[in-house]
Amino acid sequence: MKRVSFFQSIRLKIIVILSLFLLLAIQVIGTYFAERLETSLYDTHKENVEDRLQVLTANVEEAFGKERSEDDEGPTLQEEIRDITSRYYSDLFSDLKVIDSQFRVLGSNRIDMIGKKISGNGSIRMAIVHGQPDDEVRRNSETTDRVLVRTIPIMDNGVPVGAIYSEASIEQVYSQLEQINRIFLNGTILAIIVSIILGILVARTITKPITEMRKQAMGMARGDFSKKVNVYGTDEIGQLAITFNDMNDRLKLANQTTEEERRKLSSVLSNMSDGVIATDEEGNITLMNHPATQLIGMTLHQAKGQPIVEVLQVEDKVIDAKELEEAGSLTIDFSDEEQLFLIKANFSIVQDEAGKFMGLITVISDVTEQEKVDRERKEFVSNVSHELRTPLTTMRSYLEALTEGGAMEDKELAPQFLQVTQNETERMIRLVNDLLQLSKMDHKESTMYKERIDIIPLFHHILDRFDMNKAALIDFERKIPNEEIFVWVDKDKITQVIDNIMSNAIKYSPEGGKITFQVAKEVHRLRISISDQGLGIAVEKLDKIFERFYRVDKARSRELGGTGLGLAISREIVVAHHGQIWASSIEGQGTTVYFTLPLVNRKRGSRK
Numbered sequence: 001m002k003r004v005s006f007f008q009s010i011r012l013k014i015i016v017i018l019s020l021f022l023l024l025a026i027q028v029i030g031t032y033f034a035e036r037l038e039t040s041l042y043d044t045h046k047e048n049v050e051d052r053l054q055v056l057t058a059n060v061e062e063a064f065g066k067e068r069s070e071d072d073e074g075p076t077l078q079e080e081i082r083d084i085t086s087r088y089y090s091d092l093f094s095d096l097k098v099i100d101s102q103f104r105v106l107g108s109n110r111i112d113m114i115g116k117k118i119s120g121n122g123s124i125r126m127a128i129v130h131g132q133p134d135d136e137v138r139r140n141s142e143t144t145d146r147v148l149v150r151t152i153p154i155m156d157n158g159v160p161v162g163a164i165y166s167e168a169s170i171e172q173v174y175s176q177l178e179q180i181n182r183i184f185l186n187g188t189i190l191a192i193i194v195s196i197i198l199g200i201l202v203a204r205t206i207t208k209p210i211t212e213m214r215k216q217a218m219g220m221a222r223g224d225f226s227k228k229v230n231v232y233g234t235d236e237i238g239q240l241a242i243t244f245n246d247m248n249d250r251l252k253l254a255n256q257t258t259e260e261e262r263r264k265l266s267s268v269l270s271n272m273s274d275g276v277i278a279t280d281e282e283g284n285i286t287l288m289n290h291p292a293t294q295l296i297g298m299t300l301h302q303a304k305g306q307p308i309v310e311v312l313q314v315e316d317k318v319i320d321a322k323e324l325e326e327a328g329s330l331t332i333d334f335s336d337e338e339q340l341f342l343i344k345a346n347f348s349i350v351q352d353e354a355g356k357f358m359g360l361i362t363v364i365s366d367v368t369e370q371e372k373v374d375r376e377r378k379e380f381v382s383n384v385s386h387e388l389r390t391p392l393t394t395m396r397s398y399l400e401a402l403t404e405g406g407a408m409e410d411k412e413l414a415p416q417f418l419q420v421t422q423n424e425t426e427r428m429i430r431l432v433n434d435l436l437q438l439s440k441m442d443h444k445e446s447t448m449y450k451e452r453i454d455i456i457p458l459f460h461h462i463l464d465r466f467d468m469n470k471a472a473l474i475d476f477e478r479k480i481p482n483e484e485i486f487v488w489v490d491k492d493k494i495t496q497v498i499d500n501i502m503s504n505a506i507k508y509s510p511e512g513g514k515i516t517f518q519v520a521k522e523v524h525r526l527r528i529s530i531s532d533q534g535l536g537i538a539v540e541k542l543d544k545i546f547e548r549f550y551r552v553d554k555a556r557s558r559e560l561g562g563t564g565l566g567l568a569i570s571r572e573i574v575v576a577h578h579g580q581i582w583a584s585s586i587e588g589q590g591t592t593v594y595f596t597l598p599l600v601n602r603k604r605g606s607r608k
Contacts, residue, residue, distance in 0.1 A: 014206065015199035022195045026188045034181060041173040049168045050091060057152055057164055058086045061100055065155055075486050081107035082114065094140065094147060095167035101128055101160070118165075120411035127163035131155065132474065145171045148283045151595060199425035209237050213244050225252035234494040274362040279308050281357055295343055295364055296334075308362065312345060331367065333566040342368045392422035439508070448490045450575060452600055455487050455494075455526065456480060456519070462498050463517055466506075466556075479518035485526060495571045501530045501593045508591070525579070526598045536587040545583060546571045 006151025063080045077082070080097045085107035098107040103125075105372050118124055124133035134151040142485060147167040154162035219227060225248055230242045246400050251281040279285055285308055288300045303311050312332055334341040344367040350359040418590055459480055467476060505515045513533040520527045522573070537545065548568040574581040574595045581595040 012203075014203035015196055017216050018199040018202070018354045019192055019195050022191060023188070026184075026191060028071045030181075030184050031187070033184070034177065037180060038077055038173070038177050041176060042170065045168070045170055045173050046148060048093065049150065049166070052167060053150055053152060053164065056084070056096075056314075056449075057154070060162070060164060061154055061156065064156050067158060075397075078106045078114075083107075085109060092168055093166050094143075094145075095165070096168050097165040098154075099128065099165060100162045103128065106162070121165070123149070124163050125136065128160055129155040131160035140167065140169075145169050146174065150417060207231070208239050213241065216244070216248065220251060223255065225255065234334075275589060277303075277308060277311075277362040277364065279360040279362075283307050283309065283360065285311060287361070289511075291342060292364060293364060299478055308360065312343075312362075325490040331371075340368055340372065342366070342371050385605045391428050396423045410563075441528065448493065449486045450490050450577075452486055452488055453491065454484045455489065455597070456483070456485055457515070458491060458494070459519060459528075460535070462495055462502075466502055473513075474506060475507055475514045477514055479516065481519060485519075485521060487597050488600060489577060489597060489603065494577070497570040497595065498528075499528075500570045501595075504566060504593075505530055505532040505534070505591075508532060510534065521599075522596075524596050527594060527596050529592050530589060530592045533590040537583070537591050538583040538587060538590055539585075542583050542585060567593075 053522050060081060063077060063084060066077075066080075084100055085096055086109075086521050096109040097113060097118070099118055100106050105113050105118060108114050123136075123566075126132045126134060131153040133153060134149070138149055139145070140147050147169050150164075150166045150168070152164045153160040153240075154168075191310050209229065209232055216227055216229050219225075228245050228248070229241045229243075231238050269289040272289060272291060275291045275295045276287075277285055277292050278287040284305050284542055285303045287305060298311065312330075313334070314332060316332060329344060329346045332345055334343055343364050345362055345364045347541060348361050352358050363539060366577060385603060398421050402414060402417050415548045437594045460478075463476060463478060502517075502590060503513070509515060509532045515533075516529075517533040518529045518531070520529075548565055571581050574597075578598050579596040581593070582592060583593045585591040
């Protein structure tokens, strides 16, 4: 998980929020305080100016109200006004003028203005002409200071006879406000610094448990449930830490249970002989065990994400994976031109609590051998029926001819018909005997009487018997070593194997042909081969000659009285002796049948 930087952390957010709250509070208080302070200082300054002007106005009106004659020795009006204004000269007024009705300056705190006329000042004109006072704050044109300008009419018996014009600087008020605001700003900065420090401490107490829980959550995501979160108190965060530790214990137990179940499931899937395929809700493969990969010929990496209907090649039977569950089971043909390969697939769906389709579980198994057995069983029943029907049909035809056709009265035909029925009966007896022998071998009911014998004299005895009964136009060649070779065998069963193979060689050998009987001693086994010079067998049919009722030339085999079970019985006997049997052939040149028998292991000290 990506580490959270300080600028993205909740600690910075807590510090910023606390600082903003404090700054907002200070700003609200400061704004209100500055506004009230400005109003108070301005009102105090204005009252001071008003008090001075009231006294000045009273004195000036008194001077204007005096009656003076030309020969009066007292001070003139201008002199008295000048004397009055000189007494009010202070830092309070930056400009002070007393103006008569002629707009002439009678007295001023600026000597250069005395005696001059004032023109162009609207407030002075309004005071002298209409007796209206004026009060305003404006900038001094020379000093650019803010000044309080007062224009007060001088009244004599209710008639304006002049005006007092004053300018009092109020910069001192704003200078005090600026100093106070600077002090307030410094206090604000100090308060913010203190609040940041306190915010860091407070945020640390809040974020430290959260950081520990975050680290523990990351460990839990990796499967580490061994650590615990420290509990620093009983507040909400402490209760959260306790709950988190409890959740950690529960998840640990659940994870252990899940891991145990996963291992069990993995072991079951790995050791199953059947293949298992799991899909998601879209029908795409998500899981396969090893047997499934072998059966379908694809690895999990190749099949993962592929639709199961395409992997199992059932697009022609179903369209959607949901339809597979309705099918229940399907037998899928993966055969090619060389080999039969059938797979049986059983489907079951996976649903959630609401019954929604969540996926599909498919169990597949190889049913090729089962199908082969079923086919062989059906073919076996068909062959037995056919083999029995032919002689029975022949016997019925000859018996009907004897009983109904009058052949019984014919002394020449009757013995021939009876001979045919007898031959067919013996043929059925041989067939039934062979079937019984095969059945006993299949059910392990046939008993082998094995003994340790020198096999060479047995071979000569069997071949001597064939020499006595052979056709005049067939020769026998023996390639048998002149030594003692001991094996554990059932003499009667091995004799039956050689009889069956030799009989077939004689049946299919042409006139003047030669049959070669050869014995070769190999490591741990004895190999016997019987070769003829018949028409041979096609390569694709060689493996089938040991199957039951299989005939290369069916018409000739029946004509010669064969049951089609001789080589099948021979194979069962050789296999029961822990040997092998096979054939090789070249069409037009003959066939060779081989079988092997294990040699007797020599003991130490034995001379044989």
